[in-house]
Amino acid sequence: MSRSLNTVAVFGLGKVGELVADLLVRAQFDVVGYDAAPRDDLHFASHVVDVADATAVRKALTDVDAVVSCLPYHLNIAVAEAAYDTSTHYFDLTEDVPTTNRVVELSRQRPESAFVPQCGLAPGLIGIVGASLAQGFEQIRNIELKVGALPQNPTGLLGYAFNWSAEGVVNEYLNDCEVLRSGRRQMVPAMTEKERVFIGGIELEAALTSGGLGTMCQTYEGRVSRLDYKTLRYPGHFEQMHFLFDELNLRERREEVGRILVDAKPPVNDDIVYLHAAVEGTKAGQPFRENYVRGYLPIEIEGRTWRAISWTTAASAVSVVELVADGGLPHAGFVAQEDIRLDDLFATTSGQLFASHGKVSPA
CATH class of the missing domain: 3.30.360.10 (Dihydrodipicolinate Reductase; domain 2)
Incomplete structure (x- = not known):
């Protein structure tokens, strides 16, 4: 099956962002990472970028199909607006309401790109x-x-x-x-x-x-x-x-x-x-x-142990990217998390992690 997006930029390579990038690679995407600090210990290409530099952010998005922002919530709008300007599909992990309101506004102004905020745990x-x-x-x-x-x-x-x-x-x-x-x-x-x-x-x-x-x-x-x-x-x-x-x-x-x-x-x-x-x-x-x-x-994922908060957040976000890329979700306009079917998410490469973990038994 051909994908509607293949190359993904990940902004913010911290506790969750690094694993988001790794899971995207695992799901057969081409990945490039961006962070405020240089990294030479990663399994994918990465570059330094200052999110406050609007020109640099837009340049970073010129040759990618999508961006996942794993930055602190107050930096997401800058990335979302750059995605809007470059016709790049946009995903984030934010729980911040004003940020999401701005993303919804952008999605209405450029309906040909997908805008999918709140892809973490809660919301998500x-x-x-x-x-x-x-x-x-x-x-x-x-x-x-x-x-x-x-x-x-x-x-x-x-x-x-x-x-x-x-x-x-x-x-x-x-x-x-x-x-x-x-x-x-x-x-x-x-x-x-x-x-x-x-x-x-x-x-x-x-x-x-x-x-x-x-x-x-x-x-x-x-x-x-x-x-x-x-x-x-x-x-x-x-x-x-x-x-x-x-x-x-x-x-x-x-x-x-x-x-x-x-x-x-x-x-x-x-x-x-x-x-x-x-x-x-x-x-x-x-x-x-x-x-x-x-x-x-x-x-453990690919030989490395990840905290529960990191892998559950990252796997949820990457599953949604997979669904958009493979046609399981719209690739244009605003996509709400409640529009996503749990069975569809579990069927993705990253979503299968949830299907095989987490059952609770009485103590």
Whole structure:
């Protein structure tokens, strides 16, 4: 089968970006990487680029079919606008709502290119799972989506390790969250509506956080009574975060808080990603609740062990690139994550990683 895109640029070769590039190579794409720092230890061509240099970014995209931005969220718009100017298909991992709004705007102005933001875990895979579950219901009452990237062996009151961007975590804790309540879109405070969750015998807590739903509230407004996204943590975590942000008056000092938290809870290699999706409604004429629960551990890919947060995020993104390239998704206009079928994603080279990992058994 001939592909609609073959050469892919990856911007940002950090914890996830390097693996995105490796998985693209594994899926038979030609790959070129770009980062702010030189790299001479990679299995693909790479170059240094300053994303603030608009001319350099556009030059980098001149000879590629697509770009995957694995940069911090505040740098994505620059890459998206360069993709627009060069008619390059665009993918990213962002959970930032203003960034996605800009990408949607660009997709409407240049509908001949595909613009597919939010290809990570949340938004991304969790929305694909939730939407795929919902397709089997005649009427949908609730869609509940939860993800947690956690240490397997937590310590301290926070019970956490910053394997993901501290900047992104702080933003999702502080920015208001879009939800559906009584079928209508609403904005509610983050770190509220806390609940207990058990996965494989492990007790967790979940609270609302921002950005995890992507465009799902717009898609399901008027069709679903209740829809929300919550982040999973070990019990007591959110109480400590409220103390940090509210009792110590640090809500307006996000960069400082991020540095403090990473210093206190640095990354670990023994992580786990929990994914919990549930849909309630009417199925075959009867009330029904369907759950999809997974716990993803670090795995070895091409002789190297990757953290759970890295490989699940990267595999989700590359699976979507594969679907666009192979005709499983539109190669023009905006593509929402909830438009992607889970079975199609699992059928890709990278998606097969999810199909063979993550089953949870009671402890």
